[in-house]
Amino acid sequence: MSAQPLRTRQIIEHYVTDKRYFSVRNWIKSGSIFGFDFIFNELPKQLLPFDYAAYRAYPGVLQVAATDIVNGESVWYDQKALGQDFIPVRASSSMPFVAPVVKHEGRALLDGALLAPIPYQRALDAGYKKLVVVLTRNEGYRKKKGVPKFLLKSVYKKYPKLWEIMEQRPKLYNEQLEAVEKMEREGKAVIIRPQLPLTIDKFDIKPHKLLALHDHGIGCGLAAIEKIKELEAFH
Numbered sequence: 001m002s003a004q005p006l007r008t009r010q011i012i013e014h015y016v017t018d019k020r021y022f023s024v025r026n027w028i029k030s031g032s033i034f035g036f037d038f039i040f041n042e043l044p045k046q047l048l049p050f051d052y053a054a055y056r057a058y059p060g061v062l063q064v065a066a067t068d069i070v071n072g073e074s075v076w077y078d079q080k081a082l083g084q085d086f087i088p089v090r091a092s093s094s095m096p097f098v099a100p101v102v103k104h105e106g107r108a109l110l111d112g113a114l115l116a117p118i119p120y121q122r123a124l125d126a127g128y129k130k131l132v133v134v135l136t137r138n139e140g141y142r143k144k145k146g147v148p149k150f151l152l153k154s155v156y157k158k159y160p161k162l163w164e165i166m167e168q169r170p171k172l173y174n175e176q177l178e179a180v181e182k183m184e185r186e187g188k189a190v191i192i193r194p195q196l197p198l199t200i201d202k203f204d205i206k207p208h209k210l211l212a213l214h215d216h217g218i219g220c221g222l223a224a225i226e227k228i229k230e231l232e233a234f235h
Contacts, residue, residue, distance in 0.1 A: 001058040001079075002051040010048055012210045022205050031100035033203070036090050052084070061126075065112030065119060066091035066102070072161035074115045075107060076122070096147070096166065097155065098203075114165050118176040120183070130231050132224075133180045135193035142177070143170040190227045192220050 015021050020038040027033040044050035062079040066088055077088040091102035091109035102109045116122065123131055152163045183189035194216060200209045 002055040004051055012207055016205045033098040040086050040090060064088050064092050065116045066109040067112055067114040068107050069110050069159045069162040070108050072165060117173045118180055120180050131189040132228055133189055133191045135191060138194045138197050143173040146170050190224055190231050192224045
């Protein structure tokens with residue numbers, strides 16, 4: 001959207017091992033293992049400038065989901081609502097237990113993937129008939145277990161809706177995954193996903209592993225181009 005295709009690679013090469021980006025120190029100081037002030041302010045505005053002008057001029061549609069953990073519902077923001085500091089993106093990126101609840105516009109928000117892990121229905125509701133779906137797990141993967149309720153109750157006493165969401169999350173993820181796989185079999189979707197099980201966990205910051213995964217993802221996307229063209233041809 002900002003026409004900066006090398007920016008992610010540059011972040012991996014130069015900043016993911018910076019303690020301001022990711023560290024236990026961040027968690028002790030702010031309640032988040034990720035340094036969101038660094039990631040959303042210092043990094044894009046000073047160290048590795050994000051092209052905000054190109055981003056704002058992007059003619060397509062961007063929507064970001066966050067989860068309202070009081071009401072138990074998804075909240076959607078388009079690019080106009082993100083602002084200069086991208087607070088809704090912070091909320092959407094705030095995973096339980098490793099990031100604090102984000103308070104925004106009177107809501108208490110966390111990770112958008114809690115209720116919309118594969119938000120295909122949002123696109124269908126907007127009128128799109130065929131989809132390109134990007135997944136982070138290989139074919140055959142299924143989410144197997146949720147977070148123990150006693151742990152949720154001890155950390156998130158004020159948010160009983162979150163207990164329900166987290167308890168149902170594996171079932172919800174697997175149902176949404178099966179729905180998009182069915183669409184793919186019916187010729188209504190192209191799924192782009194890793195070809196092999198991941199050998200890296202979500203908190204691994206070793207640059208060589210992240211770069212290998214980054215390049216693998218690009219390769220998977222390029223390999224799907226012809227399928228996407230075929231999908232468009234029969235739209």
